[in-house]
Amino acid sequence: MKNDCPLTPAQLESFGDEMYAIHQRARAARGAEDVAYIRGVIRTQLRCEVGGRALLFASFVPGAWIAGTALLSLSKILENMEIGHNVMHGQYDFSGDPALSSRSYEWDSTCPSDQWRHSHNYLHHTFTNVSGVDHDLGYRVLRVDEAQPWRWHRVPQLAYAAGLAAVFQWGVAGHDVDMPKYVATPSAERDPLDVQRVREIKSKAWRQVRRDYLLFPLLAGPNALAVLAGNVVANLARNVWAAAVIYCGHFPEQAKTFAPETLEGEGRGHFYLRQLLGSANFDGPRWLHVLSGHLSHQIEHHLFPDVPAWRYPALSSEVCAVCEKYGLPYNTGSLSGQLLSALKRIARLSLPSRQEPALAPLGLHGS
Amino acid sequence: MDSLQPVIADPFVVSLRSALGRALGWLTYPRKPEELFAAFAPRQFGPVRAEVVALEPHFDGCATLVLETDRRFEEHRAGQFVALTLEVDGVRRTRCFSISSAPRGGRGPRHIELTIKSTARGAVTPRLVHPSIVGATVELSQPTGSFVLEDALPPRLLFVTGGSGITPVVSMLRSLDRKAIREGGPRAKVTLLHFARSEREALFLAELREMPWLELHLVTEEALGRAPSLDEASLAEVVSDFENTRTYACGPAPLLKAIEAAFAARGASHALTIERFQSSFEPGAGEGTGTVRFARSNKSSNDPRTLLVVAEAQGLQPKSGCRIGICGTCHCKKLSGATRDLRTGEVSTEANVDVALCSTVAIGDVSIDL
Known part of the structure; x- marks a missing residue:
């Protein structure tokens, strides 16, 4: 198989050392500012949530429904992206604050935090873009990689991508279990671990449904329908936004996928290189970075997942400099450009591939 | 009432x-x-919070902190301690300190005092005794501990203290003093045997000398010309029948060991109540020199490898993921002891903090919640 490693073994080693040095410096710099930052975001998020729900209750006042729904959407986006995702990565564990602990944080998503930590922190971040191992490559729904076999049911997959975006948190919830397989298996033959996981998902989902679609609407009395609609729209908005950000992270055309052999004896340099080549950034104003949970810096996030995410913009210049030095690509663009590129890839792969799967095994140069 | x-x-x-x-x-x-x-x-x-409103230095590295607590702080009993949490560079650090003021004996209705001697390389105490601490907000636990005077005062009381071990005892003495003033004389015969490095480092000395009812024996290393020691005979010189005297002791471990031995020799251990300060870890011991204990499964090992490997070698199955310190799956609570994080080289001596098992090694004895 063709070997795609763009670096010689010596280059690969010094590239790994340089990335590691940036990583170490960033870890050592964690401190009071990071804790103050995330607490500030949490305060803002709680204000948005309380304010949004209060405005929805007053939705007989003109404009209040729109403002309330917008605030509640903003709250849910902040909680999922900048707070939940990043806290659960352990970015703030150094503080020893139980409210910021990756082990105990529970987010407002139908996906139980424990399952997320397994499917995302472990599987996705360790085996990023490795075909057949990282299920974030298409979420078992989309074909985003030539190595995935084409079937007729792939043809309308652009529509699947849109549908998945609308119910994204439910897709994430079913991610760790392999829902399609689970549903197809007779209940007696199901893995007991999966059965337990599905039970947890149901319990977690019920809590969100009870709060957003039952209790708050009922408490609103005559305003029940308006409150219900506000909650539906806020959850939808958060789903679509999260999906868009995440499609931009690994699906744009230049983001590479890798053969499973890549993982054999993978060293530090390989690891950083795979994370770099498999991820994509997008630019934008500061608020856009915050709303994306700084996943606009997906490259830095994959290189340094335990570094507080709001530090990524400052780290990107160092990462760029190293990439330039080694002649490596640093994939970035506008949000719309990256999203369009990701959708083009999904559209292209809805049809059978003309060429051979171009998986980069990324092995040692010359091997 | x-x-x-x-x-x-x-x-x-x-x-x-x-x-x-x-x-x-x-x-x-x-x-x-x-x-x-x-x-x-x-x-x-x-959490209950308090503001540091004043700092009164005693000598180098030792000072009394005056704290104004919020309304939720409950009144302490003389001799009790609080767990104080301070954020140092964004990291929560918790230490326990005896309250040195008497109940209702602070500067104001919601004031308490903590007298703190700093440890040279500590992460917390040097900051607490530094003037820049004034104005800082700290978190407090409610007062706790059973090193307290009984409600019914016995006819005779003996206190044996060493160094900063006097802090819980001074709270008791201050409350006895208030009682003595109120009642026009003490009801009990009270003796204090205090060990200090020098007269200058003997805390609260002037104040103790102002307590007319207190029989004070001060032993200093400076006056003796050698490290003071305590045994059954030397204790009997202070209070001849100490075995019949209700006794409270607080101070460094060797002192407590000596006084325990003296009381045991006379078969009077029941008359003695002691307060141990948790000895703080001093870095210096090498990696892999101690015992890793897995508290919940009651297993231990001297294996010097990473905690994850040690746990697995012991037949435990902690959750783990990437095993290279990236994913956080193996984070687990360290109950006590010192560890080094191999990713950053940082040494952690905190109790009850999360460590990444896959990239952490023990330094000396460590206890893990596993």
Whole structure:
């Protein structure tokens, strides 16, 4: 198989050392500012949530429904992206604050935090873009990689991508279990671990449904329908936004996928290189970075997942400099450009591939 | 005093309140209602806080901190301690300190005093005794500990203290002093045997000398010309029948060991109450030199490898993922001891903090919640 490693073994080693040095410096710099930052975001998020729900209750006042729904959407986006995702990565564990602990944080998503930590922190971040191992490559729904076999049911997959975006948190919830397989298996033959996981998902989902679609609407009395609609729209908005950000992270055309052999004896340099080549950034104003949970810096996030995410913009210049030095690509663009590129890839792969799967095994140069 | 009678709660009210609390939790899920309240009204909810309003130095590295606590802080009993939490560079650090002021004996109704001697390379105490601490906000636990005087005062009392071990005892002496003034004379014969490095480092000396009812014996290394020691005979020189005297002791470990031995020799261990300060870890011991204990499974090992490998070698199955310090799956609580994080080289001596098992090694004895 063709070997795609763009670096010689010596280059690969010094590239790994340089990335590691940036990583170490960033870890050592964690401190009071990071804790103050995330607490500030949490305060803002709680204000948005309380304010949004209060405005929805007053939705007989003109404009209040729109403002309330917008605030509640903003709250849910902040909680999922900048707070939940990043806290659960352990970015703030150094503080020893139980409210910021990756082990105990529970987010407002139908996906139980424990399952997320397994499917995302472990599987996705360790085996990023490795075909057949990282299920974030298409979420078992989309074909985003030539190595995935084409079937007729792939043809309308652009529509699947849109549908998945609308119910994204439910897709994430079913991610760790392999829902399609689970549903197809007779209940007696199901893995007991999966059965337990599905039970947890149901319990977690019920809590969100009870709060957003039952209790708050009922408490609103005559305003029940308006409150219900506000909650539906806020959850939808958060789903679509999260999906868009995440499609931009690994699906744009230049983001590479890798053969499973890549993982054999993978060293530090390989690891950083795979994370770099498999991820994509997008630019934008500061608020856009915050709303994306700084996943606009997906490259830095994959290189340094335990570094507080709001530090990524400052780290990107160092990462760029190293990439330039080694002649490596640093994939970035506008949000719309990256999203369009990701959708083009999904559209292209809805049809059978003309060429051979171009998986980069990324092995040692010359091997 | 009728108002202090415990209120017997109506079972209906109790169940109504817990049902309301549960329903509130359904609305605030996934956050707990308390978290939400604490975010909007930190003075009424969340941890008890105190502001450092003054710092009074005694000698190098030792000072008394005057704290103004918030309304939720409960009154302490003389001899009790608090756990104080300070954020140092964004990291929460908790240490226990005896309260040195008497109950209701602070500068104001909500003031307490902590007398703190710093450890040279400590992460917390050097900051606490530095003038820049004034104005800082710290978190406090409620006062706790059973090193307290009994309500009924015995006819004779003996206190044996060493160094900063006098801090809980001075709170007791101050409260006895207030009582003596109120009642026009002490009801008990009270003796204090205090060990210090020098007269200058003997804490509260001037104040103790002002207590006419107190028989004070000060032993200093400076005056002796050697490290003082304590045994059955030397203790008997201070109080000949100490075995019949209600005794409280607090100080360094060798002193406590000596006094325990003296009381045991006379078969009077029941008359002695001691308060141990948790000895703080001094870096210096090498990696892999101690015993790793897995507290919940009651296993231990001297294996010097990473905690994850050691745990697995012991047949435990902690959760783990990437095994290279990236994913956080193996994070687990360290109950005590010192560890080094191989990713950063940082040494952690904190109790009750999370460590990444896959990239952490023990330095000396370590206990893990596994």
